[in-house]
Amino acid sequence: MSTAARAVPPLAAVARRDEPASAATGGPAKIRAEQLDFYYGSKRALHGISLEIQPNVVTAFIGPSGCGKSTFLRTLNRMNDIIPGTRVEGRVLIDGDDIYGPGVDVVGLRRRVGMVFQKSNPFPKSIFENIAYGLRINDMAGSKSELAGRVEESLRQAALWDEVKDRLHESALALSGGQQQRLCIARALAIRPEIILMDEPASALDPIATQRIEELVYDLKRAYTIVIVTHNMQQAARVSDYTAFFWLGSLVEYDRTDRIFTAPSQKLTEDYVTGRFG
Amino acid sequence: MIATTTKAPRRVESLIEWGLFVCALVSVGTTAGIIVILAVETWEFFRTVSPLEFLTGTEWTPLFAAPRFGVLPLVAGTTLVSGIAMLVALPAGLLSAIYLSEYASPGLRRIVKPTLEILAGVPTVVYGYFALLFVTPLLQRLLPGLSGFNALSPGIVMGIMILPLVCSLSEDAMQGVPRGLREGSYALGATKMQTSLRVVVPAAFSGITAAFILAVSRAVGETMIVAIAAGQQPRLTLDPTVPIETMTAYIVQVSLGDTPQGTLEYRTIFAVGMMLFLGTFVLNLASAWLRERYREEYA
């Protein structure tokens, strides 16, 4: 970690936004956060995040460790609900509906907003069963042949089919790290989400496996809205259309990726992307 | 559109959760059941026998024609046997724990630890056999005045049975002491023994004390060894060479007989049981409290 050559500017110097940061013109946002605060117990981890994410693009969240990008990502499919003692204030709207509103079906939400984790977590079952599980619990399994068809479809989408088509009933744990991660992506795709959240999906993988994941992300954005958290700025620059820079639980800047990395409007952003700190 | 909650699956989920909760409550029910049953029968008992006589009387002859209900002989019996057991188990258990924790090679540990586990797993009725038919005759050769039923033999055997408990709990406590403390002591030039006895054991004090108290509780509640080898003669004495009777052995004695339900004699086992429960409950509470404190120290 390189320490800043100059003192890191205090939070107050960062321009506060009252309107959700919107980096695109026209078209309704797929995801819209309004003044989102997040608490672990009494500790506030996110401060007034307001942000609009466009459909069918790849949006990257970047920032140093502990800046809240993963926490914010997990508020988008309410994964933080399973941690005791957490609290959310503010709104998160997906297609115009507040997902933290009263009576919201969290289970249904998670079907529409899929997630891929930093460390791949295939179930200790066969490759086929890993994908079939999501279909079965969401009543999407259909007949035996329909199920097999859907499993194949999602494996193809994840660019894994050719490698595993002959060993669908072998244990998923026998796959390599990169293959396991693609299996997790296939598993998420199988239930036909609209949005895919990826929390540092390639950080545990070697460069070749990483490249395949990045190619996959690029291909998938045509049909899905993808939000990817990454601590690797080059990856963000390669893969994403829009980038949001987080720092100490606040959103500092959100813009088209090329602008963030070439001509950011915040000094803090510039310091981060040029490697002066973090 | 975000769907609002559909009713049917939600209902099944909360039904399942409720069912699991009820099962968890069974344990609370067990404690409540123990307390209620003991309390009800003890209450009935105290309507006939005065608590003062019960708690301070020195003769326990409830099954005689002219019954006496002083529980002290039973308490004395329990205390005597448990005391002997602790004399065996506590020092030996602690010493073994220190050795296993600080000195022993992995090879030795691999032999000793499973052996101790076996010692702890032998059914108590087997230990009773051992006490009556092996240890007592053996001791009688050393102490010619030793009666066939006595407190010494079951006390020693009970001590051997409880030793693994003391050893493993004390060892856990000592393993919980951070390495840094030991290293600090060695760095000052202390020997292993000095470090063990003057640094590690005091640091693990709460944990070790918790282990000791639990061992006492175990000894007090032990039944079969004393039922077989200690005798059925309630006696207010501290002489380990004569027959006595413990609280637990008394309950067994009455249960084996044909005492009809609802009689005073029948209720005596609940009154004695209540004393036993309260005694071990207090001990267990103290042990748990000490263990909590120990955990806080090294959390």
Add this chain to the structure above:
Amino acid sequence: MKELAFRVVALTVLFVALAALAALLVDIGVDGAGRLSWDFLTGFPSRRAANSGIWHAISGSIFVIGVTGVLAVPVGVAAAIYLEEYGTRSKMARLIEVNITNLAAVPSIIYGLLGLGLFVRALGLGRSVLAGGATLALLVLPVVILSTRESLRAVPKSIREGSYALGATTWQTIWHQVLPMALPGILTGLILALSRAIGETAPLITIGAVTFVTFAPQSLSSAFTVLPIQIFNWVSRPQADFQANAAAAIIVLLALLLTMNAVAVWLRDRYQKERQA
């Protein structure tokens, strides 16, 4: 010098403990091996020690711990699932946990008194196999709960997260992912709990498992006796013949225990190998 003395004393202590175990096993082996025979295992008791068998006690033991297992497992596993997956952090859960820890240290004879008052009398089950099994089920319940919780805890959080992220409910996640992974550990815990139950004497004496039962129990409402009680009965007789019977019965009991523990250890090892794969 002191160091050496300390080591010698400690090693002596350990040696004495091991020697005691050896003496116990040898003594019982010597006393009882002569009485072991097929007739002994399949016979019934009689007034003459030489004609006595232990089939009534073996079948009683197996029947009773069968009932114990059937009662303790569903309740224990359910309670553990609640505490581990649903109820964390609530005050009620904390109270239940403290309660379970306490129950694990209550003397077994108190459970006998509970069984006597609750199952035999209040629920009118009499001195039956069902009452005995239920009493022992309450006795081993804390053990089942604690070991099941450990098995559940050993399942990585990432598996649960992966399941929730796919839109699974808590129960779906438990039933399809967590429980299957925890199953070997739960089974191991169950076998260990039952091996504890099979050696229990005091609670069953208290609920009235009488020592003069001479038949194998026929049904849940049968009177019964178990191996440890038969051993106790014979040990209490002064005749050397009966004491030999007791020793032989002890050998059978220990053999049963050894088998159960060996199965539990085998299960645990296989399970660990699978997790590594």
